[in-house]
Amino acid sequence: IPESVLRARHVQTPEKLRQSYDYIIVGAGTAGLTIADRLTESPKYTVLVIEHGEFWSPSDPTGDGQRAHLYNLTSVPQIGLDNRTIPLGMGFGVGGSSAVNGMAVMRGTVQDYNIWAVLGNKGSAWTWEGLLPYFRKAIRFVPPDPVLAADFNITYDTQAAWGQYNDTHVYASFPGGLNPVIKTIYNGLRKTPGIPFPVDGHAGSHGVFYYPLSVNPKTRQRSYSRTGHWDSLNRSNYDILTSARATKVLLNKINAATGVEFILTGAVERHTVKANKEVVVSTGTIHTPQLLQLSGIGPHELLKQAKIPLKVNLPGVGANFQDHPIGASIRFNFTKTPPRPTSNSTHLPPSEGQGQGLVADLSLPIAAPLTFSAIASSLAGQNPASFAAPGTDRSVLRGYKAQNDLLAHQMLSSTPGSLSFLHWVIGYGTAPGANPINFHITSRGTITIDPANPDAPDPIVDYRALTNPVDTGLMIAYIEFYRRFFGPEGALAQYRAVETAPGAHVTSRKDLARYIRANYIPQAWHPVGTAAKMRREWGGVVDDELRVYGTKRLRVADASIIPILPGGTTQLTVYMIGEKVSLLSL
Numbered sequence: 001i002p003e004s005v006l007r008a009r010h011v012q013t014p015e016k017l018r019q020s021y022d023y024i025i026v027g028a029g030t031a032g033l034t035i036a037d038r039l040t041e042s043p044k045y046t047v048l049v050i051e052h053g054e055f056w057s058p059s060d061p062t063g064d065g066q067r068a069h070l071y072n073l074t075s076v077p078q079i080g081l082d083n084r085t086i087p088l089g090m091g092f093g094v095g096g097s098s099a100v101n102g103m104a105v106m107r108g109t110v111q112d113y114n115i116w117a118v119l120g121n122k123g124s125a126w127t128w129e130g131l132l133p134y135f136r137k138a139i140r141f142v143p144p145d146p147v148l149a150a151d152f153n154i155t156y157d158t159q160a161a162w163g164q165y166n167d168t169h170v171y172a173s174f175p176g177g178l179n180p181v182i183k184t185i186y187n188g189l190r191k192t193p194g195i196p197f198p199v200d201g202h203a204g205s206h207g208v209f210y211y212p213l214s215v216n217p218k219t220r221q222r223s224y225s226r227t228g229h230w231d232s233l234n235r236s237n238y239d240i241l242t243s244a245r246a247t248k249v250l251l252n253k254i255n256a257a258t259g260v261e262f263i264l265t266g267a268v269e270r271h272t273v274k275a276n277k278e279v280v281v282s283t284g285t286i287h288t289p290q291l292l293q294l295s296g297i298g299p300h301e302l303l304k305q306a307k308i309p310l311k312v313n314l315p316g317v318g319a320n321f322q323d324h325p326i327g328a329s330i331r332f333n334f335t336k337t338p339p340r341p342t343s344n345s346t347h348l349p350p351s352e353g354q355g356q357g358l359v360a361d362l363s364l365p366i367a368a369p370l371t372f373s374a375i376a377s378s379l380a381g382q383n384p385a386s387f388a389a390p391g392t393d394r395s396v397l398r399g400y401k402a403q404n405d406l407l408a409h410q411m412l413s414s415t416p417g418s419l420s421f422l423h424w425v426i427g428y429g430t431a432p433g434a435n436p437i438n439f440h441i442t443s444r445g446t447i448t449i450d451p452a453n454p455d456a457p458d459p460i461v462d463y464r465a466l467t468n469p470v471d472t473g474l475m476i477a478y479i480e481f482y483r484r485f486f487g488p489e490g491a492l493a494q495y496r497a498v499e500t501a502p503g504a505h506v507t508s509r510k511d512l513a514r515y516i517r518a519n520y521i522p523q524a525w526h527p528v529g530t531a532a533k534m535r536r537e538w539g540g541v542v543d544d545e546l547r548v549y550g551t552k553r554l555r556v557a558d559a560s561i562i563p564i565l566p567g568g569t570t571q572l573t574v575y576m577i578g579e580k581v582s583l584l585s586l
């Protein structure tokens with residue numbers, strides 16, 4: 001069967017585009033392809049997706065590899081990290097970041113999403129309960145092999161977490177065996193008082209649980225937005241234009257989106273295409289604020305400096321930038337080697353390195369029983385202006401204050417649905433120890449066009465990592481957690497662990513802070529927040545229907561609308577956003 005019959009249309013030159021489309025989606029990434037698939041289910045609407053990269057397949061051994069399909073970005077020197085610059089990669093090409101990510105499928109807790117409602121407008125449906133149907137619709141969960149499940153105590157709750165929807169081809173599954181070494185840590189956590197073990201970490205609780213991967217269990221290939229929402233679609237109302245970088249959303253006199261301006265790779269001429277109903281920007285957390293700013297939507301001072309005519313003064317565009325930081329590593333050697341755990345599921349291929357695995361996502365009172373309340377008080381007592389980027393608008397500062405108050409409140413709670421703070425991935429490697437990840441940072445960065453060179457292909461990335469001292473305090477608390485867990489009072493004391501990094505002699509706050517500054521990586525490829533779904537008076541960029549404030553017929557739908565990081569990896573949340581906005585748009 002010719003490929004063209006199996007697919008919607010891949011357009012490679014602007015001349016082959018229609019005169020106009022009902023919907024134009026900018027970015028064929030995780031959310032973008034989800035939305036385009038859902039909108040074109042109805043033959044009533046024509047949809048064009050404009051994508052900067054190309055079609056490619058991560059499973060193609062003759063292809064040019066994943067690295068070639070990442071934006072090659074680097075942050076500005078980080079004042080909180082001894083002026084280190086930080087590289088970051090974002091997916092580039094059809095499938096976006098879902099084509100290159102680590103495939104872990106996770107979700108935040110109940111309060112992670114209830115917080116979105118508090119930060120949003122009145123009557124928001126963005127709560128755990130309100131979003132659960134879209135989460136369920138976003139991904140098809142396939143339970144683990146029963147022998148594997150019994151071997152590693154993998155439990156799941158199909159009813160509460162996953163539901164029975166089956167109209168998606170994006171899968172979450174457990175494709176291989178697990179490294180039995182993790183059983184030593186698992187047993188240690190089991191013996192540690194106070195650590196919760198929810199039946200399924202996707203049902204809204206923090207604690208210790210196994211997570212699946214976005215892998216098709218039959219083919220054992222990556223399952224992502226392209227395989228789930230593009231391949232095999234035969235729809236004449238659906239076009240994708242590739243190698244085309246959107247440079248502007250076109251707005252008329254009443255700031256209604258009328259189309260998109262774009263430039264083909266390697267060319268200089270700018271083209272435009274008309275949208276009859278809506279433009280949906282879905283270019284991800286780094287490029288969405290760039291595109292809005294280039295379109296005249298953003299902080300007025302920045303746009304004035306860049307000589308871009310102001311359409312809407314929205315100071316929050318590019319503010320509120322967050323990612324999960326990977327903290328400085330803490331490592332131990334066991335002087336008495338634990339017996340190597342055995343595995344009954346050896347009929348399954350092993351999954352030694354990065355793969356489906358075990359996580360311990362712990363609330364702050366569990367991770368930091370001695371300091372959680374002092375950390376919470378110090379955050380609640382802060383004036384965000386002391387730590388925000390110079391010149392941050394008052395509305396954005398009000399939003400930061402609202403976020404701080406919510407986080408400070410959650411720092412005191414260990415109820416099942418409350419936020420997890422310390423994220424410990426136990427599936428990677430065999431050495432005891434961790435690179436602790438902080439699920440809820442308090443520093444806020446920025447993404448801005450360069451006013452001196454607004455047409456540069458990528459914007460300026462500034463994490464402002466560790467500019468809020470609370471983040472250093474959290475990392476110190478996590479190091480202390482591991483010292484207790486592996487130390488003489490911990491559940492694995494019999495193996496007499498010796499700390500190798502940073503070393504047992506590094507104990508003062510000053511020395512620990514220095515170690516953290518030198519080794520902290522402010523990103524785990526989960527950037528969010530730069531076009532946040534929050535109240536406008538709190539620096540929000542989109543409303544509860546993901547419409548950009550001050551405009552008409554223009555929405556944003558991707559990771560950038562997430563107002564505050566969830567306690568989980570981000571892809572499932574982004575698929576959920578794609579599912580939800582598709583229904584809002586129709």
Ligand SMILES: Cc1cc2nc3c(=O)[nH]c(=O)nc-3n(C[C@H](O)[C@H](O)[C@H](O)COP(=O)(O)OP(=O)(O)OC[C@H]3O[C@@H](n4cnc5c(N)ncnc54)[C@H](O)[C@@H]3O)c2cc1C
Nearest residue numbers: 027029030031052096097101102103104246558559569571
């Ligand atoms: C290396 C890596 C590892 C990760 N690991 C995990 C993981 O294990 N688990 C997990 O849950 N999450 C993970 N994530 C995060 C997750 O994949 C992302 O949060 C999610 O995919 C983001 O989706 P999005 O729709 O916001 O953006 P994307 O999927 O990145 O889509 C944006 C699209 O827009 C295109 N684009 C950008 N600018 C323009 C423009 N001007 N014009 C036209 N097109 C444009 C891009 O090429 C891209 O296709 C990882 C991400 C990366 C990069």
